[in-house]
Amino acid sequence: MIDLRTLRENPDRFRASQRARGEDDSVVDALLTLDERRRSALSGFESLRSEQKSIGKSVSRASGDERDALLARAKDLAAQVKAAEAEADALGGDLDELLMSVPNVVEEDAPPGGEDDYVVLEEIGEKPVFDFEPRDHLELGELLGAIDVERGAKVSGARFYFLRGVGARLQLGLLNMAMQQAIEAGFTPMITPVLVKPESMQGTGFHIAHDKEIYRLPEDDLYLVGTSEVPLAAYHSDEILDSDALPIRYAGWSSCFRREAGSYGKDTRGIIRVHQFDKVEMFSYCRPEEAQEEHRRLLAWEKEMLDKAELPYRVIDTAAGDLGTSAARKFDCEAWIPSQGRYRELTSTSNCTDFQARRLRVRYRDADGRPQNVATLNGTLATTRWIVAILENHQQADGSVVVPKALRPYVGLDVIEPAKKTGSR
């Protein structure tokens, strides 16, 4: 949620942000008008209520005719107070609803425009050159007995899969390496709930009513998370954090669930785009003035992981129109996928400034002892999708795959060899 007071003081900043996102900037004026109306309704209610309270006191002291007269007046006033309060509440409700619909203010340095208007910040590593016809990740995965999408579809439907054998070992090793890196950097490891209440989902910036990506359990009014960012953001909701403890950093390990509605026909092969995957996510609570620095640190940790996986990748600065609701700035790291001849997102780090914190009421005390909203940031350390990049980039002519050095202790193998035929069809 954006800050109404800041909006009052600097509406142009918000108009510019809306335009950078390619969204309607007239919402700013609608907000200002509604805000004005609500404040006047509120002060009307307050003075009536104040009068009602003082008359209420005199009723208890008066007697006889005087008491009857006061009672009559109080009764009349009670009705007025009720009406005034209802009006102020209604306007407040409208205002909140509109306020909740406005996405975060984008950082001024973020590139304007849509999905294709990203800026490439750097390209790192050498794209592999093969003296044989490289296989794609699914072919490799099947050859290695690592990925089984056929049975995934049989058991659960399209976009589901089994990781088996070395595939399971590769994922466990990768995520463990991510966890270990995070722990060494001072993160607190977390295994989170994957089902959350509506207020946790909304607080994090997702629209439970409209978002087509979210799996819902209406019977229980619970929602499956698409990332552990959600439980980690809501973890400290309604809390005032100890200022000395900031930044507070968590590394969350969870399964993630996405409906992938509207992506029919996209990435239908293999495990690039699936309904369920596992992820280690960094999440940081810090002071707002430190958020941009923290964002760069999260990016650096992502790059460290990519370097350890020995993957060629590039870093992009996502354009304003492609930012999520909560993000003010977003950097993605995209790994080279040889079979596709293009880069695909492996990590994404967002600076959500105080947007989520305001919705979830996560605060800290500043030097004057006043509560202030914290800033929240998140970033990916590893996901199931990384297996795609690792298999494809490190494959050899015979279909074996060289395990990146840093990963070997976690996987327990130097080279993954094609499996003997196992299991029946």
Place this chain on the structure above:
RNA sequence: GGUGGAGUCGCCUAGUGGCCGAGGGCGCACGCCUCGAAAGCGUGUGAUGGGGCAACCUAUCCGUGGGUUCAAAUCCCACCUCCACCGCCA
């Protein structure tokens, strides 16, 4: 799933319709005392919105949401959470 109990200021607790505009204790902060500290004594001690340059003023908040009443922490209804026991179960 059933039965019972409980949810008040950071923590503990008082509070069965107007004197609660929430008392006390602990903790914390500041001051006095002290060579210094402890103890003791004194003072202060929440959040949110609105108004004001400010000191300050004002409204709301006693798990949540409704209701009764001129007036609700207090009465009524529903819900949530926690605890205990019983049943069922991975």
